[in-house]
Amino acid sequence: MVDAGEIRLCDSLGARERCRDSYWRMHDPILSDRLLWRANTFRHSVHLLPGQSILELGCGEGELTRALLHVTRGENPITSVTFQGQSCTVASPTVEWHKLGSFPGSLAGRAFDCIIAMDLLDRDSCAAFLSAIYELLVPGGEILFYESNPWNPVRKLRRFFLRLVGTCDSRNLIDRPGLCELLSASSFIRVNAVFNDFVFAPLTRPAVWLLRNLSILLENAPMVRAMAGSILVHAQKPPRTKLLPDVSLSSHHSLRKAVSVVVPCYNEEMNVRPLVSRILKLYGDYVYEIILLNDGSTDRTAKTIDELAAEDERVRVIHRQPPNGVGHALRDGLGRATGRYVFTMDCDFEHLLPEFRDLFDAIVDDSDVVVGSRFSRHSVLLNYPFLKIVANRAFHTLAAILFGRCLRDVTNNLKIMRREVVENLLLRQPGFAVNAEIGLQPFILGYRIKEVPISWVDRTTEMGSSSFNLLEEGGSYWRVLAGLWLKFAFNVGPYRDLHRKASDVDKPALVTAVR
Known part of the structure; x- marks a missing residue:
């Protein structure tokens, strides 16, 4: 009844x-x-x-x-x-x-x-x-x-x-x-x-x-x-940890054993093991290598990544010596990566991994660089610090004016690039502003860039805290923007030596696509 x-x-x-x-x-x-x-x-x-x-x-x-x-x-x-x-x-x-x-x-x-x-x-x-x-x-x-x-x-x-x-x-x-x-x-x-x-x-x-x-x-x-x-x-609904389906998201044969994943790590003992485990579970067929860069961590990060390397030969560890900084770490990691595609990400991106298939779809669809955009109209952005949003939007608005292109979020450290793009980058920044260099330089060099919407949720307490500080890092972003504009407009300044190698200049011109 x-x-x-x-x-x-x-x-x-x-x-x-x-x-x-x-x-x-x-x-x-x-x-x-x-x-x-x-x-x-x-x-x-x-x-x-x-x-x-x-x-x-x-x-x-x-x-x-x-x-x-x-x-x-x-x-x-x-x-x-x-x-x-x-x-x-x-x-x-x-x-x-x-x-x-x-x-x-x-x-x-x-x-x-x-x-x-x-x-x-x-x-x-x-x-x-x-x-x-x-x-x-x-x-x-x-x-x-x-x-x-x-x-x-x-x-x-x-x-x-x-x-x-x-x-x-x-x-x-x-x-x-x-x-x-x-x-x-x-x-x-x-x-x-x-x-x-x-x-x-x-x-x-x-x-x-x-x-x-x-x-x-x-x-x-x-x-x-x-x-x-x-x-x-x-x-x-409780519990906090739920049972996930045992699936692989590796659907592109052309990416099989072709991707080098580069992850800088600073005090990431809580995040690095779950991240690596889920990358290998969801995209294991794509992974050629995972390069973990210990950038002077003071917790158990070094021990954890050494254990991961012992468990899977695709995991490779670099224990960096000073000077430290995410820019130095990414430059070292990109220099060591040998896969046909290079994927850079942060250590706290474990929960975003199901969405990475959209980036892989885009890179095989005739793009040279694909960026995970937090600021697309179909992105999800929760609990993002307001001042960081203002600074980010101001940076990209000015970049769009200076370079004449709609750029939504090229500073996010979530990018997959063809190997030849990485070989042509000229990275000078020691800190987080290296993400602006990696995002803007391919555009200046004429590569095809696509931005794909992703989600971003602020770190929870169990994930630790971010080492990014807007007051300390903000000036470096504006210096990168000014220096790359001088290169773009007048071929002068700190990036005047930025250019595509002769073997790479016959590729089609840039096509920017934002969803």
Whole structure:
């Protein structure tokens, strides 16, 4: 017999789903783009692997389902659920559709790796809904919800005018602190609720362009971010460590045993073993060598990387002598790398590894350099220090003006390059500004560069702390920019000797592609 409480919960969810779909139809001219953006956010936030199951709640007519199918490459089974009478229009062998009259209803007893929903949490029914969702997750499973932000000033104005004409918004929205409290009370862990998305109605074409480009800055700006249109909620069912599918993401035969991975390490004893283990598990067929550079660590990093080298002959260790600095370390690592492709990354990128397949796809698609961009429109950037965002955006805005190209995030130390590109670099910076040299020099030399969206989440306490200091390193970035502009405009300055070798100059001209 169906429980009356489950029926009432389903009715409440159906009302929220109808309200959301009606708003989309009437007020959202960029709905397809927005849902693709959110589907990418979901994929990046949970670091999705092929085979992991997805439960989509409140699917409506399947607009988000289609976006999820696209970003998951059809590799993940999707169960789409609606709480109203309409039918899902998505036809795919990987999509299972349900229309429920009670919740969890026919889903009871099943378990999913990830659950995604939009605008379904209501204060009146939230506790029962979260309790049911908790039971529908595998141990370690994750949820990602987009919820309307009650603090949004446009929404407040809209509700005020609705009351003037005798209409009211029946939704009982929950603010950010309330969402965190309710999820924690429902036994979820790693609860994170952040303000998200400044591209909201009323929208004009120029406003869409402006807000999409400013959204990452506004989402991380103190006080201003509280006016965002949505709240992005991400949480996990215990335990913190979850069982991951045993899959390989090595799908390109041309990359087999062709990639040298270069990783500078400074006090990374907590991160380096998980990173190397997952690289070998997910991309082992690609790996020619992994070069770990111990840059004067004072913890157990040296011992850990020596153990890794003893366990796998592809792991090669360099214990550097002073002077130390990430620039010196990367220069040494690039000089020792012998694979046909060279992949540079930081030690705390373990959780991003599923997304690296996008970089590998791009490098085999006729690119010379591929950069993982934190500032693409489809990137996920959470808890990024605001001053670092301002400095980064200022740097890239000026670089775009000086060099006449749209450059979003060439300073990120997540790049894969063809061997000949590495051989032509002229690296002078001892510190983090070497990332600007590595990012800008291929452009000046005429190589084909592509930026691919990736996610970035600030280090947690168990990952240690970053050694980057904006005040100490900022001036070096601007010196690199000035020096490379002198080379680009007048062929003078500290990089005047930067050039492509004679055997490499017959390649096609630069094509810049940013997603």
